[in-house]
Amino acid sequence: MDIRRLPMVYANVATDKNRILNHLELIRKKRCVLDSSDASKGLLCRAGHIELQLTDKCCLDCPNCHFRGLGDKEIPFEALDNIGRFIKPKAITIAGGGEPTVYPSFDKAVSKLAKIPGVKIGLITNGVIIPDGLWRKCIDWVRVSVYSVEDGKYSGRSAEVYWKVLDNIEFYLKHCVEIPHVGIHFLFYRKNMSDVVPFIKEVYLRYKNDSRAFERMHLQFKPAFLMSYPTQLTQKLHEENVTFLPDKEQLITLLANLKDEFKKCEGLEYFLRRKSNVSLFSQLIDGGLSRLIDITKPRDVFVEKPDECFVCLAYQLIAPDGYIYPCLTLAEYRFHELSICNIADLPNCNIDAMNYFRKMRSEWCNSSFCRSWEHNKIVKGYLDGLLGADVSNDKFF
Numbered sequence: 206m207d208i209r210r211l212p213m214v215y216a217n218v219a220t221d222k223n224r225i226l227n228h229l230e231l232i233r234k235k236r237c238v239l240d241s242s243d244a245s246k247g248l249l250c251r252a253g254h255i256e257l258q259l260t261d262k263c264c265l266d267c268p269n270c271h272f273r274g275l276g277d278k279e280i281p282f283e284a285l286d287n288i289g290r291f292i293k294p295k296a297i298t299i300a301g302g303g304e305p306t307v308y309p310s311f312d313k314a315v316s317k318l319a320k321i322p323g324v325k326i327g328l329i330t331n332g333v334i335i336p337d338g339l340w341r342k343c344i345d346w347v348r349v350s351v352y353s354v355e356d357g358k359y360s361g362r363s364a365e366v367y368w369k370v371l372d373n374i375e376f377y378l379k380h381c382v383e384i385p386h387v388g389i390h391f392l393f394y395r396k397n398m399s400d401v402v403p404f405i406k407e408v409y410l411r412y413k414n415d416s417r418a419f420e421r422m423h424l425q426f427k428p429a430f431l432m433s434y435p436t437q438l439t440q441k442l443h444e445e446n447v448t449f450l451p452d453k454e455q456l457i458t459l460l461a462n463l464k465d466e467f468k469k470c471e472g473l474e475y476f477l478r479r480k481s482n483v484s485l486f487s488q489l490i491d492g493g494l495s496r497l498i499d500i501t502k503p504r505d506v507f508v509e510k511p512d513e514c515f516v517c518l519a520y521q522l523i524a525p526d527g528y529i530y531p532c533l534t535l536a537e538y539r540f541h542e543l544s545i546c547n548i549a550d551l552p553n554c555n556i557d558a559m560n561y562f563r564k565m566r567s568e569w570c571n572s573s574f575c576r577s578w579e580h581n582k583i584v585k586g587y588l589d590g591l592l593g594a595d596v597s598n599d600k601f602f
């Protein structure tokens with residue numbers, strides 16, 4: 206098998222940073238409005254892609270979740286009307302906060318959002334509950350997060366829930382054929398690294414003879430991270446981060462174990478190379494892990510020169526309390542004073558807050574902390590005429 210000839214893995218297409226270029230027109234228009242005393246301020250609350258957190262409630266209690274303990278707020282159902290009326294996104298990712306499928310009017314909420322002209326909708330779920338209803342016909346992808354059994358518990362619940370989640374993924378793949386893409390997301394960190402290979406084998410064995418499921422399924426591995434503040438980096442937090450992340454030895458062992466499995470199990474390598482971002486593990490060995498470790502290294506200043514943020518003109522995150530943030534990195538911290546407005550107050554939004562993000566005023570605006578740094582470089586390169594547009598055909602985002 207010549208793995209160099211394989212098409213781009215969907216997990217990489219889905220996270221392709223060039224997708225920001227799908228929102229160039231909106232970025233250009235919003236820039237003009239902010240630079241002028243233009244009367245069309247209504248445009249400022251528009252976004253190309255929104256992450257919508259319907260609720261902070263969840264049926265699991267994952268040990269590393271950034272949102273546990275934040276309360277149990279929920280977006281009022283009626284407020285969702287304002288998304289179509291004012292924000293008019295091309296794409297919506299319904300995620301957490303908590304677990305979207307426990308939102309009381311989940312089915313109706315998805316159906317309502319699906320009425321926005323041309324919108325594409327994706328769902329990130331822990332896979333414990335599959336709500337009834339027509340919502341499955343309205344979405345373009347679902348991504349189920351799979352966690353590990355630690356100390357006899359699956360995310361604070363019975364260890365059996367692990368198998369329930371895998372069975373529910375099978376249900377999505379076999380019985381919800383109207384959903385074009387079904388992602389399986391595995392979050393890894395030092396304590397669960399030994400679960401990676403058994404998880405891969407389980408998934409492979411379930412679908413290796415099911416070509417229809419195989420085509421729609423995508424496996425994504427992602428390293429977990431700890432929340433931190435760029436101005437409050439301590440040695441203690443750094444040590445915590447170092448021991449939280451996998452170590453290099455574990456990654457090398459994982460790749461060696463996979464190599465052994467490839468010899469034993471014909472087809473497994475092809476499956477992983479074609480259907481997952483397994484190359485991430487080698488990238489971590491080749492410098493990626495050091496970069497993750499360095500994020501929390503105590504230091505006084507970040508050297509990068511702030512310039513202009515374009516990402517905040519294209520994206521938004523709406524938290525369960527209704528506050529809207531134009532920066533996905535900072536949104537997780539839920540600083541209300543940085544929100545541009547509450548969804549209930551649209552179309553009015555705080556232009557000073559918009560400019561705060563655009564002018565990269567926050568201490569998060571540097572290459573270590575900003576999760577959209579590369580996106581900004583791509584847009585800048587394009588606007589400066591240095592880069593050509595190379596946008597994925599799949600414009601879900």
Ligand SMILES: C[S@@+](CC[C@H](N)C(=O)[O-])C[C@H]1O[C@@H](n2cnc3c(N)ncnc32)[C@H](O)[C@@H]1O
Nearest residue numbers: 269270300301303304329330331350392429430
């Ligand atoms: C907070 S969850 C909300 C949606 C849903 N409850 C779920 O678990 O998929 C959204 C995403 O964040 C990921 N996540 C959870 N804890 C994380 C951590 N410590 N670092 C990075 N991602 C994390 C989850 O795996 C999931 O893909």
Ligand code: SF4
Nearest residue numbers: 263265267270303331
């Ligand atoms: S299932 Fe999702 S929201 Fe719930 S605790 Fe786990 S990561 Fe957090």
Ligand code: SF4
Nearest residue numbers: 514532562569570575
């Ligand atoms: S951290 Fe700063 S540069 Fe990055 S997306 Fe947010 S506002 Fe923009």
